[in-house]
Amino acid sequence: MITAADLLDHPRGRRFCLELVSGVQQPDDPAAAAGALAAVSLSVPTEDDVVVALESTADSALWWQPADATDALLSRPELRPALTRMARWAVDSPVVRQLAEPQGGAWTVEFDDEDEEAPRPSPGQALRDWARAVRGEVAQGDPGVTSGDWWTTPPWPLVQTTRAPFPSAGPLALWAVEDSFGHGHARARPAPADAAARVFTVDGPDDWAALCRRWPLDVTTTTRRNDWQLATGRQGTWVLPDWYAVAAEYDVVHLTVSGWLRTSGDAVTVDDDRASVVAGWTPDSAYWLTDHELGTGMWAAWSRPGNSGVWRRHD
Structure with missing residues (x-):
């Protein structure tokens, strides 16, 4: 709600x-x-x-x-x-x-410039590689005033699913995308459900702050500090969730539509010294931190004229 x-x-x-x-x-x-x-x-x-x-x-x-x-x-x-x-x-x-409050099942989406044949490491390997890379950035020290990675989503190629509030317009991952590349063609297919999955739901800034307090990864000495300070006006210590550590206790992290509206755009206070941001997320995104099928059934093609406006399915 x-x-x-x-x-x-x-x-x-x-x-x-x-x-x-x-x-x-x-x-x-x-x-x-x-x-x-x-x-x-x-x-x-x-x-x-x-x-x-x-x-x-x-x-x-x-x-x-x-x-x-x-x-x-x-x-x-x-x-x-x-x-x-x-x-x-x-x-x-x-x-x-x-x-x-979207209802129904979830979908995975691939855009027209994505290489479907590209090798996909396992979630565990992808998260280990990501954590190693971020800690490498941290260890390098102060990056000056350059810009770099600014998003706080789990890394590729973890499965991302979204639902379709309006079936005729397709899954949210088609059109509610931060820093979109203006795609005009994509495909989507149903994602299998898992009632036993351990889900961490982010429905607002308090949930994101709790995630960061429980599994903090300090990125103050990386380029994220410069980008997030520009976007929010805040100076200080910055953290993001250590997704590799989160995966030990949760299978999925889900940012609701309401959670995105309540959180994206603000500096989220984690504690007296630290803050974080929800950046690069599509509303209703559920990222699978553990093994999960990319999708089931046939892919459906979606497009929109001029790479803008409402997506429509074509069979």
Whole structure:
């Protein structure tokens, strides 16, 4: 479930409200922007409206540069009353509620530029290699002001699955992608369920903080410090979950749609000294840290014209 406060109090939530109100042009002046938002007509959103809005919201998650002007504007207190109206309108919509609580099975997605024949190491080997590489970066010391790896997802080739809130638009991994490459062709197939899987669910910043406290990997001396400081404005010690260690106790880490809206865009306080971020995640992503089938059944082809807009399945 997602509430109006969830949208109002977090960068991605505020941006989603704005993107859902299509056609609104934001003036630079907060008072003028507040007036424009207060005056805009709030019609009933469609499934396609929600798809496009969430994709645009994910595209605005830029973890290697300062928050853009629109995000900065939306955080101003002058816009709070107008955004409150928009947030309440959004969460009252059945299609937004359907987005936040997707039903049905999950899918794996591969885009057109992915090499399906590339050798895939086992999850255990992939996680060991990843942990060794990150610790190597840490050991090298201060990287200066360069940019580098900024995402906090488990590494390739771990299986990632997402559900499809709106079946006609396909799985969320098709269109709600941070730092998307603008793909226009992909394929998806059902992922097998496992009722016995040990799942760590991230439904908000408290869950992410708990994950980082339990299995912290300090990355302050890597390029992540520079990128995350630019994106959040925070200076200090940074950690991310040690996915290799997490895999000893959990099979899956799942970031819900609500968890993404509540967490992406903010510096998450882990304790008095440390913070982290949820960066590079697609909403509703479930990453399998242990062995799991890539998928079952036939692949279905998906595409969209001009590498933008709503994805559609074609058989």
